Amino acid sequence: MTTHAAASTPLGFGSMRRKEDARFLRGAGRYLDDIVLPGMLHAAILRSPYAHARIVSVDTSAAEAHPKVEAVITGETLAGLGLAWMPTLSHDVQAVLATDKVRFQGQEVAFVVAEDRYAARDALGLIEVEYEPLPAVVDATHALDPDAPVIRDDLHRTDNHIFDWEAGDAAATDEVFSRADVVAECDLLYPRSHPAPMETCGSIASMDPVSGKLTVHTTTQAPHAHRTVYALVAGIPEHKIQVIAPDIGGGFGNKVGIYPGYVCAVVGSIVTGRPVKWVEDRSENLMSTSFARDYHMHGEIAATKDGTLLGVRVKVLADHGAFNGTAQPSKLPAGLFHVFSGSYDLRAAHCSVTGVYTNKCPGGVAYACSFRITEAVYLIERLVDVLARDQGWDPAELRMKNLIRPEQFPYRTALGWEYDSGNYPKTLRTALDLAGYAELRREQAEKRARGELMGIGVSFFTEAVGAGPRKHMDILGLGMADGAELRVHPTGKAVLRLSCMTQGQGHQTTFAQIVAEELGISPDDVEVVQGDTDQTPFGLGTYGSRSTPVSGAATALVARKVRERARIVASAMLEVAPSDLEFVKGRFEVRGDPAASASMAEIAMAAHSALELPEGVEGHLDATCVYNPPNLTYPCGAYVCVVDVDPGTGQVTVRRFVAVDDCGVRINPMVVEGQIHGGLADGIGMALMEALAFDPDGNHLGASFMDYLLPTALECPSWELGETVTPSPHHPIGAKGVGESATVGSPPAVVNAVLDAIGVRHADMPLTPAQVWRAMQGRPLRTDLSVT
Numbered sequence: 001m002t003t004h005a006a007a008s009t010p011l012g013f014g015s016m017r018r019k020e021d022a023r024f025l026r027g028a029g030r031y032l033d034d035i036v037l038p039g040m041l042h043a044a045i046l047r048s049p050y051a052h053a054r055i056v057s058v059d060t061s062a063a064e065a066h067p068k069v070e071a072v073i074t075g076e077t078l079a080g081l082g083l084a085w086m087p088t089l090s091h092d093v094q095a096v097l098a099t100d101k102v103r104f105q106g107q108e109v110a111f112v113v114a115e116d117r118y119a120a121r122d123a124l125g126l127i128e129v130e131y132e133p134l135p136a137v138v139d140a141t142h143a144l145d146p147d148a149p150v151i152r153d154d155l156h157r158t159d160n161h162i163f164d165w166e167a168g169d170a171a172a173t174d175e176v177f178s179r180a181d182v183v184a185e186c187d188l189l190y191p192r193s194h195p196a197p198m199e200t201c202g203s204i205a206s207m208d209p210v211s212g213k214l215t216v217h218t219t220t221q222a223p224h225a226h227r228t229v230y231a232l233v234a235g236i237p238e239h240k241i242q243v244i245a246p247d248i249g250g251g252f253g254n255k256v257g258i259y260p261g262y263v264c265a266v267v268g269s270i271v272t273g274r275p276v277k278w279v280e281d282r283s284e285n286l287m288s289t290s291f292a293r294d295y296h297m298h299g300e301i302a303a304t305k306d307g308t309l310l311g312v313r314v315k316v317l318a319d320h321g322a323f324n325g326t327a328q329p330s331k332l333p334a335g336l337f338h339v340f341s342g343s344y345d346l347r348a349a350h351c352s353v354t355g356v357y358t359n360k361c362p363g364g365v366a367y368a369c370s371f372r373i374t375e376a377v378y379l380i381e382r383l384v385d386v387l388a389r390d391q392g393w394d395p396a397e398l399r400m401k402n403l404i405r406p407e408q409f410p411y412r413t414a415l416g417w418e419y420d421s422g423n424y425p426k427t428l429r430t431a432l433d434l435a436g437y438a439e440l441r442r443e444q445a446e447k448r449a450r451g452e453l454m455g456i457g458v459s460f461f462t463e464a465v466g467a468g469p470r471k472h473m474d475i476l477g478l479g480m481a482d483g484a485e486l487r488v489h490p491t492g493k494a495v496l497r498l499s500c501m502t503q504g505q506g507h508q509t510t511f512a513q514i515v516a517e518e519l520g521i522s523p524d525d526v527e528v529v530q531g532d533t534d535q536t537p538f539g540l541g542t543y544g545s546r547s548t549p550v551s552g553a554a555t556a557l558v559a560r561k562v563r564e565r566a567r568i569v570a571s572a573m574l575e576v577a578p579s580d581l582e583f584v585k586g587r588f589e590v591r592g593d594p595a596a597s598a599s600m601a602e603i604a605m606a607a608h609s610a611l612e613l614p615e616g617v618e619g620h621l622d623a624t625c626v627y628n629p630p631n632l633t634y635p636c637g638a639y640v641c642v643v644d645v646d647p648g649t650g651q652v653t654v655r656r657f658v659a660v661d662d663c664g665v666r667i668n669p670m671v672v673e674g675q676i677h678g679g680l681a682d683g684i685g686m687a688l689m690e691a692l693a694f695d696p697d698g699n700h701l702g703a704s705f706m707d708y709l710l711p712t713a714l715e716c717p718s719w720e721l722g723e724t725v726t727p728s729p730h731h732p733i734g735a736k737g738v739g740e741s742a743t744v745g746s747p748p749a750v751v752n753a754v755l756d757a758i759g760v761r762h763a764d765m766p767l768t769p770a771q772v773w774r775a776m777q778g779r780p781l782r783t784d785l786s787v788t
C-alpha cells in the first residue's frame with residue numbers, strides 16, 4: 001500500500017489530507033438525522049407484506065385516534081391531491097402510496113405523522129389493510145410467459161414487457177460470427193445487489209404556511225435535480241423550493257432518486273403545517289430503495305484461431321422490478337450497457353436488451369456502476385476468460401493481444417462510442433509486472449500438483465464517466481451541464497460554489513485543490529460550498545463519477561476566468577500591458593522583470609480597492625461558468641486478483657489484489673487511492689458475498705445485514721496499487737472520473753480467479769462457499785432465487 005506524505009499542503013495537485021476529515025473524525029458531521037427543526041414531527045411508513053396483492057380496504061381510524069398521531073396519509077389521500085403516482089427518472093410512474101395494488105414486498109402503503117418516531121411506528125400497527133393476495137412474478141426469465149400475472153395493469157399493460165433496446169450492427173456482427181474460427185458462449189447472471197450506504201435515506205420537509213416556501217433537507221446526491229422534480233410533481237415553483245443536502249453518510253448511487261417517503265414528508269408538512277422528518281431503517285433501505293444490476297446475460301464472443309477477437313453478440317433480460325428505474329439517462333433504457341465491447345479492438349458488436357417488470361423493488365441502475373457499465377465489463381471480461389479457457393490460451397496474453405492500441409485513440413468502438421485516450425497495453429503490463437504474473441502461474445502449477453487450489457484472475461476495463469454530452473443523455477429532459485461560481489474576497493480567500501454533492505469522496509478538498517492549482521493560492525484558503533440549492537448554481541449533481549469530469553472542468557474554467565480578470569487588475573497595478581504578464585507559481589510577473597510581480601492576494605485586494613482600472617473593466621475577481629461536457633471521459637484499469645480456495649468447504653480467500661488505474665491526471669492521489677480501495681472492497685463483496693435473493697412468493701431474503709453480507713477488512717487483502725496517467729484530451733485539466741472504476745473493474749477479476757482456481761467454466765456470483773462447492777460438483781445455483 002502506498003503511503004502519502006501529507007505534512008505540508010500542496011498549492012495545487014498532490015496528496016493532502018482531506019479538509020473535511022477533521023470535522024468527521026471529531027464526530028462533528030451533521031447528518032440528516034442530526035437535524036432537529038422547531039416543532040418537528042416524525043413519520044413512519046406502513047409497507048406491504050405481499051409482493052403482489054390487491055388492496056381491498058385501508059382503515060386508518062384507530063391510528064388516527066392515537067393521541068400522538070397528527071396525520072395518516074394513504075394512497076387515497078394522495079390521489080385526491082393528484083400525487084398518488086410520481087414520475088421515475090426512466091419515463092415510468094411509481095406509486096407514492098399504493099392505491100389499487102401492491103406490487104412488491106415492502107411497497108409503501110400508508111404514512112403516519114406523529115409527535116415522535118415511536119408513536120409513528122406504534123400507529124402503523126393500528127392501520128388495518130385488507131389484501132387479496134395475487135400470484136407474483138419473481139423470476140424474470142418467466143416474466144414474459146403468456147400466463148404470467150400482469151403487474152402493471154395501472155398502465156393498461158397486458159404483459160410485463162417494458163422495452164426492447166438494441167445497439168450495434170446486427171448484420172455486421174452475424175457476418176463476423178459466420179467467419180469466425182472459434183466462438184465461446186456463456187450465460188451469466190449479475191445478481192441484484194444494493195448500494196447499502198452506512199447512512200440510510202431520509203428527508204425533512206418543511207412547508208412554511210406563511211411564505212409558501214418549501215425547505216427539504218434530504219439525503220441526496222443531486223439537490224438541484226431533486227428540486228426540479230419537486231417543482232414538476234408538486235407544482236410548487238422552483239424559487240419557492242430549497243433543497244439542502246447535509247453531510248451524506250455514503251451514497252453509492254442509493255441517493256440519486258426520489259423515494260415515496262420524501263414526497264409523503266412534503267405532503268405531511270403541508271397537511272400539518274409543521275416540519276416532518278422521515279428516516280428509513282436498514283430493512284426499509286434494503287427492501288424498498290434502489291437496487292442495482294439484476295441482469296441476465298447471454299453472451300457470445302468470436303475469434304480467429306490465432307486469438308484475434310472479432311466480435312461480441314449479447315442478449316440481455318433486465319429485471320427492473322415493479323416500476324422502471326430510479327435513475328437512468330432517459331435516452332438510454334439500458335443505461336450505458338452497450339459499451340460492452342470493452343477495451344478490445346472488435347470489428348462488430350451487437351446487443352439487444354429486453355426490460356421486464358417483476359414483483360420486486362424498483363430501481364435497477366445505481367450502485368457505483370456508471371449506469372450498467374458494471375454489467376457490461378463483467379460480461380466481456382468473463383467471455384474473454386471463457387474463450388481463453390476453451391482454447392487453452394493464457395487469459396492475460398489474449399487480452400494483451402486484443403487491447404485497443406495507444407495510436408488508435410480517439411477510438412471509435414463498434415458501438416459508436418468515442419474513447420478519448422488511454423495506453424491500455426502499458427496499463428495491463430504494469431499490472432502484470434506488479435503482480436509478478438509469470439511467477440504466480442509457476443506457483444499455481446506447483447500448488448495444483450499438490451492438490452491445492454490457487455487461482456489468478458485478470459480483468460481489464462474501460463469506464464465511461466462524466467454524464468454527459470447532450471446528444472447521449474438527459475434526465476427528465478434536463479441537459480447535463482453543471483455550474484461553478486468562484487468568489488475571491490479582498491484578502492484573497494475564495495469560496496467555490498458547486499452543483500455537485502460530496503458523499504464521502506472528499507470534494508471539500510479536491511475541488512479546493514483545483515482552484516489552488518489554477519490560482520496559486522492554498523487549498524486551505526478555498527471553501528467549497530455544495531448541497532444547498534439556494535447557495536449553489538444549477539447542475540445535475542454527483543453520480544456516474546461525473547463530478548471531476550463535469551464540475552471539475554467547470555471549476556478549472558471558472559478559476560481561469562478569475563485568473564484572466566486578475567491579469568487585467570495586475571496590469572493596472574504593475575503598469576504594464578496584460579500581455580506582458582506571465583502567470584508563474586501563483587503570481588503574475590512582468591516578463592523579463594520577475595521582481596515586479598503581484599500575488600493573487602495582492603491582486604484581490606487591489607481589485608476591491610480604489611485602484612484605477614482600464615476603461616470597461618469591472619472590479620472584483622468573481623466569475624461563474626457553466627460546463628457542457630463535449631464527451632464522456634474514459635478511465636481504464638487492469639486488475640489482477642490471486643485467490644486460494646479451500647477444496648473441502650469452497651471458502652475463498654483473496655490473497656492479493658493488484659489494481660492499476662488510469663484516471664488521467666490525479667488531483668489528489670491519496671483520495672483517488674481511497675476511492676479505489678473502497679471500490680475494490682465493493683467488488684469483493686459483489687463477487688463473493690452480496691445478492692438480494694427472493695423466494696417464489698416474492699419474499700425478500702436480504703432485508704438485514706445478517707442476510708445481505710457486506711465485505712469488511714477481514715475479507716480484503718492489503719491492496720497493491722499502481723497507476724498510469726493518460727490525460728483526457730478534452731478535459732481542461734486532463735482528469736477523468738474514478739469514483740466507480742474499481743467497483744466496475746474488480747468483480748470479474750475475483751470471479752475469474754475463483755473459477756481459475758477450481759477449474760470451472762462459469763458459476764454465477766456471489767461465489768459463496770456453498771456456491772463454489774456446488775460449482776466444483778458441477779451444480780452451481782441460480783443465485784437470485786432461493787429455490788432453483
Ligand code: MCN
Nearest residue numbers: 251252368504510543544545546547548667668737738739
Ligand atoms: N479525483 C481526483 N483525481 C481524478 C479523479 C478524481 O483527485 N483524476 C477525486 C475527486 O476530486 C473526488 C474523488 O476523487 O474527490 C471522486 O471523484 P469522481 O471520480 O469525479 O467521482 P464523484 O466525485 O462524482 O463521485 C461519485 C462516485 C460515484 S457515482 C459513486 S456511486 C461513489 C463514488 O463516487 N459513491 C461514493 N465513491 C464514493 N466514495 C464514498 N466515500 N462514498 C460514496 O457514496
Ligand code: CUM
Nearest residue numbers: 253368369543544
Ligand atoms: Cu451508478 S451509482 Mo453512482 O453513479 O451515484
